[in-house]
Amino acid sequence: MQDEAQKAGVLQPGRPYEPFQFVVKSGQVIPGWDEGFLLLNQGSKARLIIPSKLAYGANQSGPDIAPYSPLIFDVELLSIKPGKHPVLSKKTPVKKAYGKSVLN
Numbered sequence: 783m784q785d786e787a788q789k790a791g792v793l794q795p796g797r798p799y800e801p802f803q804f805v806v807k808s809g810q811v812i813p814g815w816d817e818g819f820l821l822l823n824q825g826s827k828a829r830l831i832i833p834s835k836l837a838y839g840a841n842q843s844g845p846d847i848a849p850y851s852p853l854i855f856d857v858e859l860l861s862i863k864p865g866k867h868p869v870l871s872k873k874t875p876v877k878k879a880y881g882k883s884v885l886n
Contacts, residue, residue, distance in 0.1 A: 790856075794846075801860055812837050814853065822859040830855045 784799035804810040806819055814832030822828055834850045842849050 786856075805865070812853075815855075818855075818857070819859060822857075824859055824862050827856070827858045830857055 784793065787793040787799060804815075807816050812832065814830060814836035817836065818828065818830040818832065830853075832853045832855070834852055837843075837851065837853045838847060838849070840849050847853070
Protein backbone atom coordinates (compact mmCIF):
# COMPACT_ATOMS: atom_id res chain seq x y z
CA MET A 783 0.00 0.00 0.00
CA GLN A 784 2.79 2.41 0.85
CA ASP A 785 4.52 1.58 -2.45
CA GLU A 786 1.30 2.35 -4.35
CA ALA A 787 0.97 5.71 -2.59
CA GLN A 788 4.59 6.54 -3.39
CA LYS A 789 4.15 5.62 -7.08
CA ALA A 790 1.03 7.81 -7.24
CA GLY A 791 2.91 10.71 -5.66
CA VAL A 792 0.60 10.94 -2.63
CA LEU A 793 2.76 9.31 0.05
CA GLN A 794 2.43 10.97 3.46
CA PRO A 795 5.45 10.12 5.67
CA GLY A 796 4.47 8.90 9.14
CA ARG A 797 0.99 7.81 8.00
CA PRO A 798 0.19 4.13 8.56
CA TYR A 799 -0.49 2.29 5.30
CA GLU A 800 -2.29 -0.79 6.56
CA PRO A 801 -5.85 -2.14 6.56
CA PHE A 802 -8.29 -0.15 8.67
CA GLN A 803 -11.18 -1.91 10.39
CA PHE A 804 -14.41 -0.08 11.20
CA VAL A 805 -18.11 -0.71 11.74
CA VAL A 806 -20.29 0.95 9.10
CA LYS A 807 -22.83 3.50 10.39
CA SER A 808 -21.29 3.55 13.89
CA GLY A 809 -19.79 7.05 13.73
CA GLN A 810 -16.20 5.76 13.49
CA VAL A 811 -15.58 7.27 10.05
CA ILE A 812 -16.87 10.17 7.96
CA PRO A 813 -20.38 9.71 6.49
CA GLY A 814 -18.94 9.49 2.97
CA TRP A 815 -17.07 6.31 3.93
CA ASP A 816 -20.21 4.81 5.44
CA GLU A 817 -22.14 5.47 2.24
CA GLY A 818 -19.32 4.50 -0.10
CA PHE A 819 -18.41 1.20 1.54
CA LEU A 820 -22.07 0.11 1.64
CA LEU A 821 -21.96 0.12 -2.17
CA LEU A 822 -18.97 -2.25 -2.35
CA ASN A 823 -18.68 -6.03 -2.30
CA GLN A 824 -15.86 -7.92 -0.66
CA GLY A 825 -12.75 -7.63 -2.83
CA SER A 826 -13.96 -4.46 -4.58
CA LYS A 827 -11.61 -1.59 -5.33
CA ALA A 828 -12.99 1.89 -5.80
CA ARG A 829 -12.20 5.57 -5.85
CA LEU A 830 -14.45 7.38 -3.37
CA ILE A 831 -14.96 11.04 -4.25
CA ILE A 832 -16.58 12.50 -1.16
CA PRO A 833 -18.16 15.98 -1.12
CA SER A 834 -17.28 18.14 1.87
CA LYS A 835 -20.74 17.79 3.43
CA LEU A 836 -20.12 14.01 3.75
CA ALA A 837 -16.56 14.57 5.00
CA TYR A 838 -15.66 17.31 7.51
CA GLY A 839 -17.87 20.13 6.21
CA ALA A 840 -16.96 23.49 7.73
CA ASN A 841 -14.40 21.89 10.06
CA GLN A 842 -10.69 21.58 9.41
CA SER A 843 -9.17 18.15 10.03
CA GLY A 844 -5.53 18.33 10.94
CA PRO A 845 -3.05 20.43 8.96
CA ASP A 846 -3.85 18.82 5.60
CA ILE A 847 -7.66 19.06 5.27
CA ALA A 848 -9.09 22.57 5.02
CA PRO A 849 -12.76 23.39 5.71
CA TYR A 850 -15.16 22.52 2.86
CA SER A 851 -12.65 20.17 1.22
CA PRO A 852 -13.88 17.36 -1.01
CA LEU A 853 -11.87 14.20 -0.37
CA ILE A 854 -10.67 11.45 -2.72
CA PHE A 855 -9.76 7.96 -1.49
CA ASP A 856 -8.61 4.89 -3.42
CA VAL A 857 -9.95 2.01 -1.33
CA GLU A 858 -10.20 -1.76 -1.33
CA LEU A 859 -12.73 -3.70 0.73
CA LEU A 860 -10.69 -6.66 1.98
CA SER A 861 -13.32 -8.45 4.05
CA ILE A 862 -16.77 -8.11 5.55
CA LYS A 863 -17.69 -9.41 8.96
CA PRO A 864 -21.41 -9.86 9.66
CA GLY A 865 -22.89 -7.62 12.32
CA LYS A 866 -24.96 -8.54 15.35
CA HIS A 867 -28.18 -7.12 13.92
CA PRO A 868 -30.07 -8.38 10.85
CA VAL A 869 -29.82 -6.35 7.67
CA LEU A 870 -33.13 -4.91 6.47
CA SER A 871 -34.29 -5.99 3.06
CA LYS A 872 -37.33 -4.98 1.01
CA LYS A 873 -39.12 -8.07 2.39
CA THR A 874 -38.44 -7.18 6.04
CA PRO A 875 -41.64 -5.85 7.62
CA VAL A 876 -41.16 -2.31 8.89
CA LYS A 877 -43.34 -0.54 11.43
CA LYS A 878 -43.43 3.25 11.81
CA ALA A 879 -43.16 4.58 15.35
CA TYR A 880 -42.69 8.25 16.20
CA GLY A 881 -41.22 8.95 12.77
CA LYS A 882 -38.53 6.27 13.01
CA SER A 883 -38.53 2.86 11.32
CA VAL A 884 -38.30 -0.09 13.68
CA LEU A 885 -38.50 -3.86 13.15
CA ASN A 886 -41.75 -5.62 14.10
